[in-house]
Amino acid sequence: MRDVAVVGPDAGTDLGDELAPSSATSTRQRLSGWQRVAIGAALPIAVVGVWSVLSATGVLSDDLFPSPMELLRTARAFVVAPKRPPVPGVIPFKGAAVMHIRATVGRLGLAYLIAVLVGVPLGMGLGLSRWMSAAVDPVFHAVRSVPITAWLPIALVWFGLGEGTARFLVFIGAVSPIVVATADSTARVPRQLVDTARMLGTRPRELARRVYLPAGLPGIVTGMRLGLTLGLTSGIVGELSGQSSGLGAMMFAAREVSRLDQIIIGMATFALIGLAGDLLLRAASRPLVRWADA
Amino acid sequence: MGGRLSTTAAGPALLATGVAKGYGNLSVIAELDLLVAAGEVVAVLGPSGCGKSTLLRVLAGLERPDRGRVEAGGRPVRGPSPERPMVVQGATLFPWLSLRANLEWGPRSLGDRRSGVIVDELLHATGLNGYADLLPRQLSGGMRQRAAIAQVLANRPPLLLLDEPFGALDAQTRLRMQEWLIGLLAERETATVLVTHDVEEALLLGHRLVRLSHRPAAVLEDVVLDLPSPRGRLTLADPRFVTLKASVLARVLDA
Numbered sequence: 137m138r139d140v141a142v143v144g145p146d147a148g149t150d151l152g153d154e155l156a157p158s159s160a161t162s163t164r165q166r167l168s169g170w171q172r173v174a175i176g177a178a179l180p181i182a183v184v185g186v187w188s189v190l191s192a193t194g195v196l197s198d199d200l201f202p203s204p205m206e207l208l209r210t211a212r213a214f215v216v217a218p219k220r221p222p223v224p225g226v227i228p229f230k231g232a233a234v235m236h237i238r239a240t241v242g243r244l245g246l247a248y249l250i251a252v253l254v255g256v257p258l259g260m261g262l263g264l265s266r267w268m269s270a271a272v273d274p275v276f277h278a279v280r281s282v283p284i285t286a287w288l289p290i291a292l293v294w295f296g297l298g299e300g301t302a303r304f305l306v307f308i309g310a311v312s313p314i315v316v317a318t319a320d321s322t323a324r325v326p327r328q329l330v331d332t333a334r335m336l337g338t339r340p341r342e343l344a345r346r347v348y349l350p351a352g353l354p355g356i357v358t359g360m361r362l363g364l365t366l367g368l369t370s371g372i373v374g375e376l377s378g379q380s381s382g383l384g385a386m387m388f389a390a391r392e393v394s395r396l397d398q399i400i401i402g403m404a405t406f407a408l409i410g411l412a413g414d415l416l417l418r419a420a421s422r423p424l425v426r427w428a429d430a
Numbered sequence: 431m432g433g434r435l436s437t438t439a440a441g442p443a444l445l446a447t448g449v450a451k452g453y454g455n456l457s458v459i460a461e462l463d464l465l466v467a468a469g470e471v472v473a474v475l476g477p478s479g480c481g482k483s484t485l486l487r488v489l490a491g492l493e494r495p496d497r498g499r500v501e502a503g504g505r506p507v508r509g510p511s512p513e514r515p516m517v518v519q520g521a522t523l524f525p526w527l528s529l530r531a532n533l534e535w536g537p538r539s540l541g542d543r544r545s546g547v548i549v550d551e552l553l554h555a556t557g558l559n560g561y562a563d564l565l566p567r568q569l570s571g572g573m574r575q576r577a578a579i580a581q582v583l584a585n586r587p588p589l590l591l592l593d594e595p596f597g598a599l600d601a602q603t604r605l606r607m608q609e610w611l612i613g614l615l616a617e618r619e620t621a622t623v624l625v626t627h628d629v630e631e632a633l634l635l636g637h638r639l640v641r642l643s644h645r646p647a648a649v650l651e652d653v654v655l656d657l658p659s660p661r662g663r664l665t666l667a668d669p670r671f672v673t674l675k676a677s678v679l680a681r682v683l684d685a
Contacts, residue, residue: 153557153558153570153572153573154570155561155564155568155569155570155573156567156568156569156570156571326522328518328522329522329524331492331510331516331522332515332522332524332581332582333524333535334509334510335490335510335511335512335514335515335516335582336512336515336535336536336539336581336582336585337511337512337536337539337540337585338535338539339539342539347524350524350526351524351525351526353526424526425526427525427526427527427565427567428525428526
């Protein structure tokens with residue numbers, strides 16, 4: 137897009153036009169896709185290499201820190217279905233990857249969607265209205281500084297052991313960064329853009345949708361990304377509290393039988409889910425916020 | 431006439447009487463009168479920080495005067511309106527929209543179904559027809575400034591308010607833009623209030639020159655500029671222009 141200079145037959149002939157220089161204003165150097173992948177892979181490969189050596193030479197004990205090879209076997213067991221049927225009443229590990237991931241993502245997905253649907257309008261209201269922010273800000277910022285683990289007891293009283301508690305915690309975790317980022321980017325929309333829209337005949341009640349939302353979207357997307365991470369974190373806290381499925385539940389069960397390898401595989405799966413969610417969100421929002429790229 | 435703007439043939443494009451505006455104890459505009467006839471270009475010349483921009487914001491309806499009345503097309507000004515849009519230095523296009531979508535914003539907001547035709551015509555008039563699909567940041571400063579003026583002209587406003595529109599451009603680009611604007615305003619018979627601190631720009635574009643004092647702004651002189659048409663780069667060498675420029679400059683420097 138940025139390198140295209142379509143020049144029509146009589147475009148700007150006598151006005152001495154030159155397009156804006158395409159050099160980015162950002163001081164960060166641009167990298168191609170493959171360069172990014174290669175550089176991104178270098179650190180994990182180095183870590184695994186050193187770790188393998190330390191495990192093989194016995195510096196790291198298998199009980200406290202499983203070797204990469206052992207983890208690879210555990211990961212395989214997590215994915216591939218076992219020959220024996222699962223024991224009833226026990227949270228399964230072998231072959232249960234899809235089930236646990238589906239449970240965790242399902243819990244996260246719905247609650248996160250609700251957090252976006254609540255957080256974006258609420259944040260825009262706070263960014264647009266001095267009255268609303270004066271009335272709501274103190275309470276909101278006080279409440280959001282309560283750590284997510286401190287919400288667990290009250291969530292258990294309200295929703296009991298089960299889905300409700302986990303979903304509620306995901307919502308609480310995700311909604312606050314979304315509200316803060318949305319309010320901030322809405323309040324920062326240049327006055328001139330709003331004035332221009334009004335002088336072009338835009339109705340006042342359409343300003344939120346036509347000007348504030350698109351102008352604030354890059355900041356809102358950042359808030360949504362932070363919210364996704366925090367929502368995932370909060371979801372684990374919910375799952376540690378007596379779920380029969382989900383990665384958090386699986387890890388808690390693994391801890392009770394001291395299966396460190398399974399715990400680490402659970403952590404790695406969380407990391408992958410977070411990474412995938414973030415990539416998905418960025419890819420989906422990219423066409424809408426490309427204009428603000430540095 | 432495109433758009434749903436009511437074109438009022440009756441009355442002046444703008445009439446301000448006894449307009450005063452201040453912030454706290456600071457008086458910015460003191461009892462100012464201004465009349466702009468339909469299709470007339472009035473250049474408002476004043477020193478930096480004299481309250482020119484505040485005056486323009488009051489005329490646009492973006493700010494309310496403390497005292498006095500502002501009427502546009504015979505009706506009192508109560509708020510911003512597509513009938514008297516303002517364009518400021520450092521253009522305000524919507525950065526997330528293509529040039530075409532920026533130009534379509536006005537006609538679409540007013541429910542004008544011919545927005546496509548209007549925009550094609552404006553792209554041609556601004557010499558930007560090859561760039562319709564680019565984003566504002568991909569355009570140069572002069573192109574953006576032209577686009578910002580074209581954006582508000584899409585609604586065919588009877589009055590245009592310009593606040594140092596070419597202040598951020600280099601001298602050659604500025605002269606090209608000025609010639610372009612002179613042609614466009616004449617062709618569309620758009621009444622204009624052009625606020626500037628540049629004597630040459632005021633004399634080149636204005637049918638009338640209104641010179642303001644230091645803050646609080648008041649009218650020091652109001653003269654008709656009957657320089658030969660069409661104005662352009664050749665006007666700059668016209669003996670009458672040179673004499674006029676020297677005398678106005680002398681009064682500005684003595685003020």
